[in-house]
Amino acid sequence: DALPILGHAGAPDSIRSPIKAFPPAAMPTVEELYRNYGVLADAGENASQHKDAYQVLVDGVKGGPKEKKLAAQFIPKFFKFFPELSDSAINAQLDLCEDEDVSIRRQAIKELPQFATGGNLPRVADILTQLLQSDDSAEFNLVNNSLLTIFKMDAKGTLGGLFSQILQGEEEIVRERAIKFLSTKLRNLSEDVMTKEVEDFIFTESKKVLYDVTGEEFVLFMKILSSLKILQSVSGRQQLVDLISDQAGLQQTLNPADPDSVDRLLQCMRQAVPLFSKNVHSTKFVTHYCEHVLPNLGSLTSPAESIDIQLEVLKLLAEMSAFCGDMEKLESNLRKLFDKLLEYMPLPPEEAENGENAGKEEPKLQFSYVECLLYSFHQLARKLPDFLTDRLNAERLKDFKIRLQYFARGLQVYIRQLRLALQGKTGDALKTEENKIKVVALKITSNINVLIKDLFHIPPSYKSTVTLSWKPVQKADSGQKRSGDDTSSSSLPKKPSPVQKRDARQIYNPPGGKFSASLSTFSYEQSGDRKST
Numbered sequence: 001d002a003l004p005i006l007g008h009a010g011a012p013d014s015i016r017s018p019i020k021a022f023p024p025a026a027m028p029t030v031e032e033l034y035r036n037y038g039v040l041a042d043a044g045e046n047a048s049q050h051k052d053a054y055q056v057l058v059d060g061v062k063g064g065p066k067e068k069k070l071a072a073q074f075i076p077k078f079f080k081f082f083p084e085l086s087d088s089a090i091n092a093q094l095d096l097c098e099d100e101d102v103s104i105r106r107q108a109i110k111e112l113p114q115f116a117t118g119g120n121l122p123r124v125a126d127i128l129t130q131l132l133q134s135d136d137s138a139e140f141n142l143v144n145n146s147l148l149t150i151f152k153m154d155a156k157g158t159l160g161g162l163f164s165q166i167l168q169g170e171e172e173i174v175r176e177r178a179i180k181f182l183s184t185k186l187r188n189l190s191e192d193v194m195t196k197e198v199e200d201f202i203f204t205e206s207k208k209v210l211y212d213v214t215g216e217e218f219v220l221f222m223k224i225l226s227s228l229k230i231l232q233s234v235s236g237r238q239q240l241v242d243l244i245s246d247q248a249g250l251q252q253t254l255n256p257a258d259p260d261s262v263d264r265l266l267q268c269m270r271q272a273v274p275l276f277s278k279n280v281h282s283t284k285f286v287t288h289y290c291e292h293v294l295p296n297l298g299s300l301t302s303p304a305e306s307i308d309i310q311l312e313v314l315k316l317l318a319e320m321s322a323f324c325g326d327m328e329k330l331e332s333n334l335r336k337l338f339d340k341l342l343e344y345m346p347l348p349p350e351e352a353e354n355g356e357n358a359g360k361e362e363p364k365l366q367f368s369y370v371e372c373l374l375y376s377f378h379q380l381a382r383k384l385p386d387f388l389t390d391r392l393n394a395e396r397l398k399d400f401k402i403r404l405q406y407f408a409r410g411l412q413v414y415i416r417q418l419r420l421a422l423q424g425k426t427g428d429a430l431k432t433e434e435n436k437i438k439v440v441a442l443k444i445t446s447n448i449n450v451l452i453k454d455l456f457h458i459p460p461s462y463k464s465t466v467t468l469s470w471k472p473v474q475k476a477d478s479g480q481k482r483s484g485d486d487t488s489s490s491s492l493p494k495k496p497s498p499v500q501k502r503d504a505r506q507i508y509n510p511p512g513g514k515f516s517a518s519l520s521t522f523s524y525e526q527s528g529d530r531k532s533t
Contacts, residue, residue, distance in 0.1 A: 027062045033070045040078050048081040058085065061092040065101055072096045072107040076114035090115055094127060102136055109142045113149040121154050125161025130169070132177040148185060155189075155198045163205040176217075179209075183220040187227045199228045210247060215267045218247060222271040234279045241280055244272045250288045256296035263303035265293070269316045281325035286380075289317050290333035294340045314372035318468055321379040334380050334387055341373040345403040365410055371444045371469060374451045382462030389459050401456070408452045411445050418442045443469035 028036070036053040043050055057078070060071030075089050082089065093115060096108035109131060116124040128150070131143045151158045162178050169175050186194065186202070206221050213221065222244070225231055231240055248268035255261045269285065276282045293300075293313060302309035327333060346363030381387050388397060418438050425435060447466040454461045467473050 028056050028060050028067060029063070030066050030070060032056060033060050033063075033067060033074060037070075037074050040081075047078055051082060051085070054078055054082050054085060054089075058089055058092045061095050065104065068096055068099060068101070068104045069107055072104060072111055076111040079115055080117055086115075086120060090120065090123065090127075097127070097131060102139065105134075105136075106139055106142055109139060109146060113146050113153070116150040116153055116157075121150060121157040122160045122164075125150060125158040126164055127161075129162050129165040129178050129181075130171070130174055132181065133171055133173045144181065144185070147181065151185075151189065152193055155193050155195070156201050159198070159201055159205065163209070166209055167205075179217055179220050183223050186224060191229075194229070196230060199230045202228060203230065207243065210243065215263055218267055219271065226275075234277075237275045237277070237280045241272055241275050244268050244275075245284060248272075248285075248288075250284055254288075254292045254296065256299045257301050259301045259303045262300050262309065266303070266312060266316070269320070273316060273319045276320060276323035278323065280323070282320040282323045283325040283327055286317065286320050286324045287327055287329070287333060289313075289320070290336045291329075293317075294336055297340065311368055311372070314369055314376075315468075315470065318372040318375045318379075319471075321376040324380060324383075327380075327383070330380070330384055331387070334377070334384060337373070337377050337380060338387075341370070341377050342400070342403065344369045344373060345400075345407055347399075347403055348406040365407060367411075367414075367441070367444050367448065370407070371447050374448060375466065375468060378451050378454065378462055378464075381460070385459070385462065388455070404452050404455060408449065408456075411449055411452070415442065415445050415449065418445065440469060 033056065036050075036056040039050050039053040040047045040057075047054075057071060057074040060067045060074065063071070071092065075093055079086070079089055093108055093112065096104055097112070099105050099108070109128075112124055112128060125147070128143055128147050132140070134140045134143060147158065147162075162182065166175050166178050169178075182202075203225060206225055210218065210221060222240070225240060225243075228236075230236055245268075248265055249261075254265065272282070272285060294317075297310055297313065300309045300313065344366045346365070349362055388400070418441055421438055422430070422435065422442065429435065430439060447469055450464050450466050454464045
C-alpha cells in the first residue's frame with residue numbers, strides 16, 4: 001500500500017538535488033517530498049541542520065493520499081534529528097493514524113515505534129493503547145505488534161501508557177482491550193524484558209485498577225499477576241490471597257439476594273483456590289463461608305440460570321477446607337457445617353406395622369452435595385477430633401449415626417449397580433455420555449463411602465484421604481486409601497450438557513443425587529433400602 005522510500009541515490013534524476021531544502025509554496029507534492037527527503041538523506045548525521053526540509057515532510061500530512069503515505073514513512077525516519085519539532089511531528093503522525101484511508105492508517109501505525117525515543121515513549125504507548133479500539137483486524141494486529149516493539153525498548157514506559165488508559169481512559173473498549181493485551185502478551189516476553197522492577201510496577205499498578213473492576217476484569221488481572229515470577233514464592237502467593245480477600249469483601253455481610261454480590265464472591269473464591277497450600281492457608285475464606293454463606297445457602301441468588309449455585313459454593317468450600325489453618329471459632333463454625341450436613345443426610349422413613357413405609361415420601365439422596373459437605377466436615381473435624389464424642393450429647397451422636405447408616409445402605413446398593421453397569425467397559429465405551437455420568441457417579445459415591453466408614457470408627461477417625469470427584473487424580477494419590485475404580489473422568493458433567501473438562505474459570509455442576517436417571521431403574525426393596533432418585 002505504501003509508496004517506496006527512495007534514498008537520494010535511488011531517486012529519479014528529475015528530483016536529484018544538492019543538499020538544499022525546497023519548501024513548497026503550499027502543500028508539498030510527491031516530488032517536493034522526495035527532494036527534501038534527499039536533502040536529509042544526503043546530510044547523514046548532519047540532518048539536524050536542515051530543519052526546513054524536515055518541516056516539508058511534516059507538512060506532507062496535509063496533502064493527498066500519495067503525499068500522506070510518503071509522509072508516514074519519511075517523518076519517523078528523521079525524527080531523532082529534530083527534538084524541537086517532536087510535538088508537531090508526533091501530532092502529524094497521529095493525524096495519519098486517524099486518516100479515513102485504512103492503508104494510510106496502517107502505514108502510520110507501523111512506523112509509530114520510531115517515535116518512541118526518550119521521554120516520548122510513554123506518549124507513544126498511550127497513543128498505541130488508544131488505537132487498540134480499531135475494528136480493522138490488520139490494523140489491530142499492527143497496533144499489537146507496535147506495542148510489543150516499544151515494550152522491548154522500555155517495558156516500564158510502555159506499561160505507563162497502558163495503565164494510564166486503563167485507569168483514566170474514557171473509552172471502555174480501550175480499557176477492555178488494554179487489559180486483554182496485558183493478560184495475553186506479558187507471559188510471552190523474555191526475562192530480559194520482564195525484570196523484577198517491571199514486575200513490581202505491574203503489581204503496584206494492578207492493585208490500583210483492582211479497586212474498581214468487573215468480574216471478567218478481575219479474572220484477567222489475576223491471570224496477569226499469577227504469571228509474575230515475583231509472586232511465585234510463598235510470600236508472593238500470600239500477597240495474592242490477601243488481595244483476593246480484600247476484593248471478596250470478607251469483612252462484609254453477604255447479601256444472598258444480590259446476584260452481583262454472590263458472583264463477586266464466587267469469582268474471588270475460584271481465583272483463590274489454586275493459590276492455597278500447606279503454607280498459604282484458606283482460613284479466613286473458610287471462616288467466611290461457615291459464618292455467612294452456609295446459613296444462607298438455600299437463598300443464594302444465582303448470577304446465571306445454568307449454574308447450580310448451591311453446589312458451586314459447596315465445591316469451593318470443599319477445595320478450600322483442605323488448606324484451612326488454625327481457626328479462632330473452630331467449634332462454632334464446625335457446628336454450622338455439621339448442621340448443614342445433617343440437612344442432606346436424611347433419617348430413614350418411618351415404617352408401618354407391616355414393614356412398609358408409613359405413606360411418607362422417601363427422602364432424596366443428594367450425593368453431590370453430601371460429598372462436598374462430608375469432605376469439608378472431615379477436613380475440619382480432624383482439627384477438633386472430639387467434636388463427635390465430647391461435644392455432642394449421646395442422642396445427637398446416635399441420630400447422626402442413624403443418618404449415616406441409612407445413607408450408607410443406599411450408597412452400597414448404588415455403587416454395586418454402577419460397577420455392574422461399567423464392568424468390562426474400557427476405552428471408547430467409557431467415553432459415551434451415559435457412561436461418563438456413571439463413572440463420575442461412582443467416584444462421588446465411592447468418596448462418600450470412604451468418609452462414612454471413617455466416621456463409623458469408635459472414636460470417629462479422620463485418617464482416610466480421597467480425591468474430590470471433580471479433581472484429576474494425581475500420581476501422588478496412588479497410595480492413598482480410597483474406594484472405587486480409577487476408570488473415572490477427571491471432571492463432572494453439567495446438567496444436561498455433555499461432560500467437559502474443567503478449567504480454572506469454570507466449574508461443571510453434576511445434578512445432585514440424580515445420576516441414576518441415566519441408569520436402568522433398580523429397587524432397594526430386597527435389601528430393605530429405598531430407590532435412589
